[in-house]
Amino acid sequence: MLLAVCSRRPLLNAHLIRLSVRGLFSESGVWERDYKAETRRRVEQLWHGRIQEQWQRDSSRKKFYILSMFPYPSGRLHMGHVRVYTISDTISHFQRMRGHQVLNPMGWDAFGLPAENAAIERGLDPEDWTKSNIESMRKQLDSLGLCFNWDREVTTCLPDYYKWTQYLFIKLFEAGLAYQKEALVNWDPEDQTVLADEQVDESGRSWRSGAAVEQRLLKQWFIKTTNYAKVRQPACYRFVLKSYLKTVCPPNQYSIIYFTYSLTEVTALNVFTGREVPVVISSKNEFDGHLDTVMGIPDSSEEEAELAQSLGLSWISVLKTEQDGTQTLINSDEFTGQSRAEAFNSVTQKARERNAGGYLTSAKLRDWLISRQRYWGTPIPIVHCSACGPVPVPVEELPVMLPKVPSLSGKGASPLKMAQDWLRCQCPRCKGPAERETDTMDTFVDSSWYYFRYTDPQNPLRPFERSRADHWMPVDVYIGGKEHAVMHLYYARFLSHFCRDQGMVSHREPFRKLLVQGLIKGQTFRVAETGQYLTKEDIDFSGPEPIQRDSGSRLQVTWEKMSKSKHNGLDPQEVLQQYGLDTMRLYLLYAAPPEQDILWDVKTDAIPGVLRWQARLWGLITKLRAAREGPETPNPSVLNKRERSEARKIWENKNYAITQVNYLKKVIGLHNLCYLLCDDFLKPLSGLSQVRNPLGSVLLGKGSVLQQPWPSVDPEYLQTPDTLQLSVRINNKACGSVSVPREVAQDAQKVQELVLNSPLGARLLSERVIKKAILSPRTALINFLVDE
Numbered sequence: 001m002l003l004a005v006c007s008r009r010p011l012l013n014a015h016l017i018r019l020s021v022r023g024l025f026s027e028s029g030v031w032e033r034d035y036k037a038e039t040r041r042r043v044e045q046l047w048h049g050r051i052q053e054q055w056q057r058d059s060s061r062k063k064f065y066i067l068s069m070f071p072y073p074s075g076r077l078h079m080g081h082v083r084v085y086t087i088s089d090t091i092s093h094f095q096r097m098r099g100h101q102v103l104n105p106m107g108w109d110a111f112g113l114p115a116e117n118a119a120i121e122r123g124l125d126p127e128d129w130t131k132s133n134i135e136s137m138r139k140q141l142d143s144l145g146l147c148f149n150w151d152r153e154v155t156t157c158l159p160d161y162y163k164w165t166q167y168l169f170i171k172l173f174e175a176g177l178a179y180q181k182e183a184l185v186n187w188d189p190e191d192q193t194v195l196a197d198e199q200v201d202e203s204g205r206s207w208r209s210g211a212a213v214e215q216r217l218l219k220q221w222f223i224k225t226t227n228y229a230k231v232r233q234p235a236c237y238r239f240v241l242k243s244y245l246k247t248v249c250p251p252n253q254y255s256i257i258y259f260t261y262s263l264t265e266v267t268a269l270n271v272f273t274g275r276e277v278p279v280v281i282s283s284k285n286e287f288d289g290h291l292d293t294v295m296g297i298p299d300s301s302e303e304e305a306e307l308a309q310s311l312g313l314s315w316i317s318v319l320k321t322e323q324d325g326t327q328t329l330i331n332s333d334e335f336t337g338q339s340r341a342e343a344f345n346s347v348t349q350k351a352r353e354r355n356a357g358g359y360l361t362s363a364k365l366r367d368w369l370i371s372r373q374r375y376w377g378t379p380i381p382i383v384h385c386s387a388c389g390p391v392p393v394p395v396e397e398l399p400v401m402l403p404k405v406p407s408l409s410g411k412g413a414s415p416l417k418m419a420q421d422w423l424r425c426q427c428p429r430c431k432g433p434a435e436r437e438t439d440t441m442d443t444f445v446d447s448s449w450y451y452f453r454y455t456d457p458q459n460p461l462r463p464f465e466r467s468r469a470d471h472w473m474p475v476d477v478y479i480g481g482k483e484h485a486v487m488h489l490y491y492a493r494f495l496s497h498f499c500r501d502q503g504m505v506s507h508r509e510p511f512r513k514l515l516v517q518g519l520i521k522g523q524t525f526r527v528a529e530t531g532q533y534l535t536k537e538d539i540d541f542s543g544p545e546p547i548q549r550d551s552g553s554r555l556q557v558t559w560e561k562m563s564k565s566k567h568n569g570l571d572p573q574e575v576l577q578q579y580g581l582d583t584m585r586l587y588l589l590y591a592a593p594p595e596q597d598i599l600w601d602v603k604t605d606a607i608p609g610v611l612r613w614q615a616r617l618w619g620l621i622t623k624l625r626a627a628r629e630g631p632e633t634p635n636p637s638v639l640n641k642r643e644r645s646e647a648r649k650i651w652e653n654k655n656y657a658i659t660q661v662n663y664l665k666k667v668i669g670l671h672n673l674c675y676l677l678c679d680d681f682l683k684p685l686s687g688l689s690q691v692r693n694p695l696g697s698v699l700l701g702k703g704s705v706l707q708q709p710w711p712s713v714d715p716e717y718l719q720t721p722d723t724l725q726l727s728v729r730i731n732n733k734a735c736g737s738v739s740v741p742r743e744v745a746q747d748a749q750k751v752q753e754l755v756l757n758s759p760l761g762a763r764l765l766s767e768r769v770i771k772k773a774i775l776s777p778r779t780a781l782i783n784f785l786v787d788e
Contacts, residue, residue, distance in 0.1 A: 065472045065476050066479070067088075067103075068085055068087075069478075070154075070447070072109045072110070073130055078562060078570075079570050080562070086585050090585075091477060108134050108157075113376070115129055116376040130157055140573070145581055154454065156446040168463065169441070170392045178221065178223050181219070181222065185216055185217075187213065188206040193410065221370050222367040222368060271354060271356045272350070318330060368491065371442075372440050373413065373438075373439055374440060375402075375414075377441050380439055381400045383428060383436055384434055423436055444487065447488060449463070452464045452473070455468045455473065463504070473505060474507050474510050474511055476512050477512070477513050481516065481517060493510060519562075521568075523558070525557055525567075527548055527554075534548060562600075583611055590610060723741055725737045726745070726780050727781040728760060728781075738758045738760055770785070770786050772785040
């Protein structure tokens with residue numbers, strides 16, 4: 001009876017239930033009482049397509065833009081992909097049920113060196129290779145039941161996308177923020193090509209050829225990101241950038257005398273004093289902090305003071321150290337007498353007013369080198385003319401298409417130089433003969449603005465319509481791994497600030513909140529002597545400790561990021577086949593908070609528990625369905641006192657869980673208390689797995705649970721009652737409870753009197769000597785210490 005009464009819902013139409021059962025679970029029309037693997041598969045298969053169709057767009061609702069970093073199309077998803085997209089999918093369902101208009105798009109970071117190298121190894125066209133991988137990964141993503149806005153899909157290697165990457169480059173060029181200069185690059189003398197820093201190993205050799213890498217000066221394209229270095233970063237970026245930025249101390253400007261090591265006849269001008277300063281040349285490639293010039297300040301450095309003395313240079317002391325160790329400025333005009341801390345701000349402000357400096361955020365910050373001497377990337381839209389110099393391609397002639405080339409070897413100069421018909425062109429300015437730029441752009445340029453394109457992906461006239469970008473931006477939650485975050489966030493913020501200054505968008509900051517998910521790690525087994533990683537087949541697990549099967553060598557067992565080379569990877573499709581989609585999604589959400597790493601060990605961790613919980617949920621709905629189909633009509637008046645008390649607890653726990661929204665763990669904890677509010681129990685599960693949809697359809701009679709609003713707290717729960725139940729203990733033993741007015745609940749004397757005058761007190765305490773009464777208002781408890 002309690003189960004039937006507590007359902008709170010009128011009995012569902014029997015015909016509807018039978019149709020739901022027949023359509024959802026078996027051809028015989030019989031509800032499957034046991035939640036078996038085959039049942040899971042049928043449920044997931046039936047509801048997979050329906051979930052993705054249930055999108056409702058309503059511009060009147062508040063927007064919520066959730067974005068997970070788009071993947072490089074390698075051809076295979078790994079478990080890290082599954083985790084990040086499960087998190088974003090769950091949040092998107094949650095926000096949609098809260099009444100938001102949700103944007104959760106997906107696309108492909110499709111240009112780059114890995115695709116070019118893979119195509120070279122296989123003798124394929126990089127475009128064909130990339131498109132094939134995208135098709136494969138799209139199918140894998142679909143198999144995970146993810147609800148992306150596929151109508152907003154972007155692919156960076158397609159002309160309708162990189163046309164606008166080129167457009168933004170031209171805007172940067174016209175603003176003086178894109179320029180070309182000579183720079184030191186990593187040169188592979190065997191492959192005759194430039195290498196990125198990550199392609200050079202710890203011993204300074206090429207990852208591909210093994211040749212010792214050389215430093216060469218080549219003309220390269222840069223974007224002047226340092227122009228925005230003074231912009232302060234929001235708190236959500238600081239944890240990934242905090243080690244990236246430093247400050248310098250300006251108070252010593254009045255003491256600048258030289259730059260370092262070999263004295264020359266060249267001088268520089270100290271803009272503060274108007275005095276000439278000697279310039280010294282160093283043989284170093286660069287100084288600490290990647291700087292190519294430094295200021296010599298003898299008052300701040302014993303080494304620089306000794307160097308000035310050795311070169312016979314004099315200087316003006318500008319710092320005086322007091323007896324207490326503090327330093328003040330001397331010989332510094334209007335700044336004389338200021339403490340070093342005060343002078344920092346004063347001198348910096350004067351430098352800004354004279355346009356001669358300011359708050360240098362970092363000695364590490366350098367302009368962004370975007371040139372790549374490779375084929376598979378966005379062509380730089382510049383034409384080189386002997387008369388006019390570098391000239392941007394007119395916007396109306398964009399995109400500059402990536403041409404087909406006869407073959408790719410990965411060696412020598414830029415492959416685009418082989419496309420002679422494409423290379424030779426007319427100068428847009430003087431109409432004379434010219435050549436196109438043969439470098440391509442760093443793929444970070446493509447990904448620095450893709451969050452804008454998602455807001456207006458089919459626009460043929462501009463990168464995005466301002467009104468649409470203003471509606472969706474900034475991204476409310478941005479999800480991705482920290483290994484991708486530091487430089488990408490820096491470049492993405494730069495482009496966002498630049499677009500704001502160009503009047504293309506209202507918001508400066510692109511991301512409101514950054515969620516950096518943890519890694520999924522697997523166990524690795526390495527031979528202690530050699531460091532060789534072993535497969536499970538090469539290991540003997542029969543003893544107390546694993547050893548190498550053939551040699552008996554001792555092994556080092558650690559947890560590391562999943563990788564093929566370390567033999568600890570896991571194919572998501574295999575997990576899907578073994579456990580089912582729901583179990584995999586629930587496990588990834590339950591095993592650890594999103595920011596923490598997951599140590600994947602199915603034998604000892606939470607997967608068996610998740611499977612048991614799914615079965616309990618199925619069993620619960622089976623019982624509730626049976627109660628609703630039974631002959632009894634719900635009648636709360638027949639409940640006894642204990643049953644009413646239990647119903648009240650269920651109601652309070654449900655409301656508490658909704659107010660806390662500690663998501664999965666909270667709703668799982670409600671399992672044994674959900675009979676009263678089974679519909680409100682299922683709604684929080686709707687973003688987590690697919691089995692909740694058929695269960696919700698049977699219980700609610702309203703279609704998918706995903707179409708229901710997020711459960712709200714009952715108004716009565718938010719009202720403060722006039723009385724509260726005070727637990728009573730005697731000598732630390734629970735004896736019952738007494739209702740006391742809330743206004744006196746913290747008054748020990750009045751509470752004691754109320755308890756003693758209550759039926760409970762009269763029965764248990766009237767004839768006993770009370771030594772002490774201890775009131776705990778926080779826990780609503782009073783403990784009487786009495787003589788036995």
